[in-house]
Amino acid sequence: MKRNETPPPATQQELLAVLKARFVKHMNRHAGIDWSAVQARLEARPEKLDSLSKMEETGGEPDVIGTDAQTGEYIFCDCSAESPKGRRSICYDRAALDARKEHKPHDSAQEMAAAMDIRLLTETEYRQLQELGNFDTKTSSWLETPPEIRKLGGAIFGDRRYNTVFMYHNGAESYYGARGFRGLLKV
Incomplete structure (x- = not known):
């Protein structure tokens, strides 16, 4: 489709x-x-x-x-308990994907979201989601990264550990088997 x-x-x-x-x-x-x-x-x-x-x-x-x-x-x-399984092991965006010289992931969070006509959650939206349940207790999710952070090569992600929601940073080109992204759609 x-x-x-x-x-x-x-x-x-x-x-x-x-x-x-x-x-x-x-x-x-x-x-x-x-x-x-x-x-x-x-x-x-x-x-x-x-x-x-x-x-x-x-x-x-x-x-x-x-x-x-x-x-x-x-x-x-x-609202899956963990970061969606079919969207893991991806870097943050196309620039990050292009910057990898070897061991490139199959895709990026931003490009996958665009292809689905959804967008990544912001930090605020992610925290609001976490008020509705315990999400990402074993995984993590890339989040919409402020341009000033992305310009310096970084990207942000969040998870829940120790009954606390954490926000972190990583190089945008990094990817992990337990990191994907959550999307948002308005109808």
Whole structure:
């Protein structure tokens, strides 16, 4: 499936069923939000289902975590307990990937996110997600890195250890089997 391609109707219904089941199971993530309103928005914007399908296929377990106060859009985020399995062992961005002379990873977080039409979480969004549960207790996730840090060759990532959310830095070209990224999509 190409970028921004609408999934076939049968696939849409299967995905909607998975998303609804997850929504109902984790009501604490979206108190006060009604599934029928979310589903109506998704059905009105079927191209967003493509992104959610890709999030699901790579192990992200996307779920609604709130609404954008300014636009009213529903915010979907990867809510898998650990960084999505299908998005690990990647460096931060294309520049980092190109800078590696050997042992290059297969992709970068920024490029994978762009191909899925989602974006990486900011530090603030990552901390807000961590208020909804314990995420990344064995893995870590690349985060949107401020330009001033990236310009110096670094990138930031977060995880949860010792019941505390930590933010760290690393060279953007580094990659680890336990580091991936979480995406965010507004619908």
